[in-house]
Structure formats: structure tokens, C-alpha cells
Amino acid sequence: MGLLDETKTTQLRSLAEGVVKDNFLELFDFKVRPQGKKLVLTVVLDKKSGPVSLDECTAVSRDLEKKLDDLDLIETSYLLEVSSPGLDRPLRSLEDCERFKGRRAQMTLAEPLEGQVNLEGRLGEIQEGKVEIWTGKEKTLWVPFSMVKNAKLVVEL
Numbered sequence: 001m002g003l004l005d006e007t008k009t010t011q012l013r014s015l016a017e018g019v020v021k022d023n024f025l026e027l028f029d030f031k032v033r034p035q036g037k038k039l040v041l042t043v044v045l046d047k048k049s050g051p052v053s054l055d056e057c058t059a060v061s062r063d064l065e066k067k068l069d070d071l072d073l074i075e076t077s078y079l080l081e082v083s084s085p086g087l088d089r090p091l092r093s094l095e096d097c098e099r100f101k102g103r104r105a106q107m108t109l110a111e112p113l114e115g116q117v118n119l120e121g122r123l124g125e126i127q128e129g130k131v132e133i134w135t136g137k138e139k140t141l142w143v144p145f146s147m148v149k150n151a152k153l154v155v156e157l
Helices: 008-024 055-069 095-099
Strands: 028-037 039-046 078-083 105-115 114-127 130-138 139-144 149-152
Touching: 008 028, 008 039, 008 055, 039 055, 055 078, 095 114, 105 139, 114 139
Parallel strands: 039 078
Antiparallel strands: 028 039, 105 114, 105 149, 114 130, 130 139
């Protein structure tokens, strides 16, 4: 058994997006991968108004599982994983950086900026495709988001 074809994967993603929207949430990520003799569907939820609750994950899981079973889109057994991006969520856009302004983040850059490829600091303003990072000691860097290979929030307790 291999991965589903692209058409079937697109259908599953579209179905997941609809169920997620019906629950007043956003689809942050969707993946299908084989694991042994079954497929694993991973659905990651998000919302602008705050963290995704366990009850919201449960509701989406229940609704999506029912639709998957009703439509019989997957011919093999499958495992459905529904979760949120977590406290150390990836930052995938300038909009994400704006949304989490003031929070600590780690970034890995594609090329050095002022001699650094790994940065950690507080997210600041967004201007002209760049995000302001306060790295401490009153030092601020303006990082072109196009240079960011990956970025994520830092968990602060």
C-alpha cells in the first residue's frame, strides 16, 4: 500500500477544510502518510481568537471521522490525528509574526544576517516584508521574512 494519489489527497484535504470551517476553526496543516498497513491523516487546527481547545479538537475529529466513514474515501484502515499547532507553533508568514507580536521566537535564516543564522528574540513591528526582532541588550534586527528558513514561538512559562 502506498500513499493515496494526489486527487484523493486533495479530496481529503478539501473535506477536512470544510469540517474545520463548520467548526469555526482554520486548517493549519494537513498530511497523509503511511504507517504500517494503515494511513495516518494528521489535521492541525488553528483559530485567530486564541488557543484551540481539546473540546474543539474532539468535535472536529468526531465530525471528520463520520464524514470519512459516510463517503468511504479511504479503502484501507486509517488513523485520524487532530491537534493544534502547540505552544511552540511554527511561524509561517508575516501575518503569524504580527499576530504573535511581543512573544519570543526562534528563527533559522537561510543566510547570515549580521553574522547570525540562528536568532532568538521578541517579535516586534512588521514593515516592508521585514520583521523586527528584539534580541536583547537593546539590540534590534530587521529580518527580511524571505530569509527565514524556519521560525517558531518559544514557550515561556
